[in-house]
Amino acid sequence: MKMIVKQGSRWSVALLALALCSMTGLATAEDATKPLPLMPMPAKVERSQAQVLFPEGTALRFDAQQAGVAKVAKQFADRLASERGLHVSESPSGATIQFAIDPKLKLGDEGYRLLVDKDGANVTAATSRGLFYGSVTLLQLMTPDDGAQGAVSVPGVRIEDRPRFRWRGLMIDSVRHMQTIDEMHSIIDQMAMHKLNTLHWHLSDDQGWRIEIKRYPKLTEIGAWRTPPDAGEDGAPTRYGGFYTQDEIRAMVAYAAERNITIVPEIDMPGHAQAAVASYPELGVTGKQPPVSVDWGVNTYLYNVDDHTFTFIQNVLDEVMALFPSRYIHLGGDEAVKDQWEASPAVQAKIKSLGLKDEEALQGWFMARLGRYLQSHGRRMIGWDEILAGNVPASATVMSWRGLKGAVEAAQKGHDVVSSPAPDLYLDQMQSDRADETTGRMPVRDLSSIYHFDPVPSELTPKQAARVIGAQANVWAEHMPTAAHRQHAIFPRLDALSEVLWSPPAKQDWNGFLQRLPTQLARYRADGVKYADSAFAANIVLDRNEAIVSGKATVSLNNQAKFGELHYTTNNTAPKLDSPRYDQPFEVTLPAIVRAVAFDAQGQPLAGERAQAIDIAHLATRLSGEMPNCPGNNFRLRVQPTPDATSLSPTYAVNLFDNCQMYPQARLDGVRSIHVDAVRLERNYSLAHEQKLVVERPAQTAFGELVIHKDTCDGPVLASMPLPDPKASGRRIPLTATLPATTGVHDLCLAFTGPISGPLYGIAQVSVIPQAAK
DSSP: OOEEEOTTOSOEEEEEEEOOSSOOOSOOHHHHHSOOOOSSOOSEEEEEEEEEEEOTTOEEEEOTTSTTHHHHHHHHHHHHHHHHOEEEOSSOOSOEEEEEEOTTOOSOTTOEEEEEETTEEEEEESSHHHHHHHHHHHHHHTOOSSSOOSOEEEEEEEEEEOOSOSEEEEEEEOSSSOOOHHHHHHHHHHHHHTTOOEEEEEOEETTEEOBOOTTOTHHHHTTTEEOOTTTTSTTOOSOEEOOBOHHHHHHHHHHHHHTTOEEEEEEEESSSOHHHHHHOGGGSSSOOOOOOOOOEEOOOOOOOOSHHHHHHHHHHHHHHHHHOOOSEEEEEOOOOOOHHHHHOHHHHHHHHHTTOSSHHHHHHHHHHHHHHHHHHTTOEEEEEGGGGGSOOOTTOEEEEOSTTHHHHHHHHTTOOEEEOOTTTTBTTBOSOOOTTOOSEESSOOOHHHHHTOOSSOTTSOHHHHTTEEEEEEEEOOTTOOSHHHHHHHHTTHHHHHHHHHHSOGGGOOHHHHHHHHHHHHHHHHHHTOOOOOTTTSOEEEOOHHHHHHHSEEEEEEEOTTOOSEEEEESBSSOOOTTSOBOOSOEEEESSEEEEEEEEOTTSOBSSOOEEEEESHHHHTEEEGGGSOBOTTOOOOEEEOSSTTOOOSOOOEEEOTTOOEEEEEEEEOTTOOEEEEEEEEEOOOEEOGGGGGGOOOBOOSSTTOEEEEEESSTTSOEEEEEEOOOGGGSOSEEEEEEEOOOOOSEEEEEEEEOBOTTSOEEEEEEEEEOOOOOO
């Protein structure tokens, strides 16, 4: 970028050339009413009837002597050139874009004022941080259409804006599955464009140690690598892992800081310690060396509580603090199963010598000691809400994850709070229950539920509510092996989160958010972000059994967000804007294929096409995601074929506590057989004390069976299909059985038998094929 600095002038001038690929016109009535393409919505917006054209020759002006202004201006110019194709010129004319610091502006250190009028655009803030967020808003105004290039016409506005919360966060789990440097940069870039300011980086756990510690090289030589349970089979890696070097971390911290994002590292303790104990067994309680865990869930390895262990942890924290200038250091504190402490004479003696009541009190003492260590180094401890069990320093901040009960308790005790409850803000929760959704946990946390989340518990008084400094969403990566999985999980739910955390409640409007979201989706497409379209994907709804009997189907269409204009076809062609618009249910005669797409107000598709084949075979088939859990336990996952599989599909719905699914409402008139496409999965889940809840059904054959019950899971047995030897068969297991003559509509319970120490089984699909209606 070329800079022309006029001697004696207050302003340094960067001449912004807008490469004129297309020319936008003057204001129209439609321009004046079109939603502003902003995400999140600013606190105060006043619109005028003006439309300001920023063409080739627009000048970018700022005072190079004001700290941080030049950096913000260059970032803005670079992003504008990348996204809009507008570049710096040496021939200033027409409208200008101006950035300035005004210390007298009373909008806080992250607030700003933006004015767009006939003279151009003026962004003012009290600090460079506020100026940066103002530049983001202006950039959004200048990228309002789907990948368009060249000059842009921007509506006249006056914006005064500041964030609702000071902690606006996203947690990335790099332990279960790592991210590349480029992916982390992409996540940071998108956070910045959503005005989030805190990246919580989960760097140690049972399944891996991801941060280089010079003093303890075995943490990455041993602790950074695990041997998958399916190593070498079906394309699975023989080992999985890696770590970030200290140079990479320094560069990452700097990259984030350039975008006004603070990285808060997490080193988990006293539980989730298996990778560390695998590296240095003396840190553990038993003295034995375990492997780095391959099991998701809650493992039982804890740190010891002797002085040697505290010396280790403090030395690690010294290196962590040297890498991360963050005011906060996250020490975990969650899910520390106390079995090893309970069984250890040395630990029991420690509890007695300290005059503590029990192991929970010992954890409180453990965390408090390390909290004071951080405090003595000018840092503040933050931890999951279990840290409330101990006498942690008053400066400790509590991250409430077990619902918002911890937020209430912490605020009432005078601690600052970050709301981060499961499942509300856990982005590993699936965002729809569609059969074509990818991996994740149930229950669903869709776009609307994120948007309507309130970080401040209603039980708090105004004084206590002020202790809630913000919220964050968490991206736990057990079932997100690739960047594609993570992008699908994060976007566009991150847009909903950003508005919750930035915009005042009075400005939060679900319908308005949906009107603005298509523009943001266009930006994602331009940036190559593979966002989820689950909220807008067409649901094709019909009564399957009625269609089987009558040979005709009455079809209804909708989508999760209830937004957009649905168009459909029944002639197996792609739906377009001139295809029939869905206004009411319609009828088709079997066989048929219904294809549907939702379009936005500008005629752009909001989601990929969805199709439903309506014929006897498809109507009598249930896919994995269409088969609910058997009654008794609501736990449900959608998993990939192997723990580290990189594909987005196929996926399999499973219940770790009961290997059983229901085929609902099967019409069995004329049905003589059932076909099941089963799959053998790894049972790499550590359930700790909840293991006792797992249902075990006795097997009648060597390797177990898939048993089909009528109506209920203790109903009459319709079929029993032996399972093959896991060591001598592939993962995909086709099973077919003859059914006794049965009439009417019945639920079918499909239950796997066999020891719960053996494989976990999933179902890809089940088909019962009746005779065609005449």
